[in-house]
Amino acid sequence: MQALGKFIVIEGLEGAGKSTAVSIVSEAIVAAGHVLVNTREPGGTAMAEAIRECVKADWPDEKVTIEAELLLMYAARAQLVQNVILPNLQQGNWILGDRHDMSSRAYQGGGRMIDSEMIESLRRITLNGFEPDLTLYLDVEPKEGLKRAKGRGELDRIEQEDLSFFERTREAYLAMAEQDQNCVVINTMQTLPEVHHDIQLAIKQYLEQ
Template identity: 75%
Template sequence: MQTPGKFIVIEGLEGAGKSSAVAILTQAIQTAGHIVVNTREPGGTAMAEAIRDVVKHDWIDEKVTVEAELLLMYAARAQLVQNVILPNLEKGFWVLGDRHDMSSQAYQGGGRQIDQNMIESLRAITLKDFRPDFTLYMDVEPKEGLKRVTGRGELDRIEQEDLSFFERTRERYLLLAQQDHNCIVINTMQDMQAVHTDLELAIQQFLEN
């Protein structure tokens, strides 16, 4: 789907440094003369934010099925795309997303081990042929990523999953990144300055092309 604006997505596990990446890329895109609209998933609209709360809440007396989690993710995504992302792209603005469809492919497909055909069916229904113009996958070893987020405070329902869940998720992320010619992998196990330099180089190359 061709639009006047561009849709750029930052992906990664917990603790990968997505928030810092958002700040760096926002500054670079604005400096290039574009208006930037920031979004996050799940969330980004009133309804999608309500879904985010439901997804992340620790339902102590109720098991959240993997199917329910997947459906909620795509419901929130559909609201965000139709109400925020597409309208802003059509205005010529650049939309910078903290997560998008690759997250569901990795977390629910890899981590939860949901059948890929089920995910593809939901993707076709909710997103059709809509895809990011450019994706930056912030790669971090799961053990290190969880160590970073543990210091931030109380973990949400998904962040409380065991290490093997995040290892499966990372493995799927890396496979998806390899298959996507519009995706760049950023190694966040480097020192912070090296990560920032790699991000700046990646976005500059995209801007120039």
């Protein structure tokens, strides 16, 4: 069945301002008269939320392998897409996702340097070509993003990685954004009013299409 709603995703490193962007975009979509469902990844269903806790937790007695981390991310995504995203899109509802597949390709592919063929295999199995209609990538310099993230509280297992990990992740994000015609890059190193303006402009232009 062809999807009738639209799937919009907010992407970015820690400290990029995704929560604020989600709020701005949500308001615009609802004001345009659409029924909106918000999701987050990993998470969004009971099982996927349990996987989220598993992924983000510290496991002091064992090493979390990069392969296990990757597989858990796609397991959670499969649950969310099949149980929440696709059914709502087919009903004509709009979905706004706080992260989606680009995150795995950036964090596990770029940051963890996992072989791209392994990731592509999982993408084919779990997504079968399903992609967002619009992605807003909030670009922030990793050092500044981590500084902002630390200011809001305790960091989880992935957020505690070293700076080079996030630099590789950002490079992967930027490379993907350049190749994705449905991705808009928002520079979050600007002033807050400028960032908010650019987000509002991006969603306004999309809604007017």
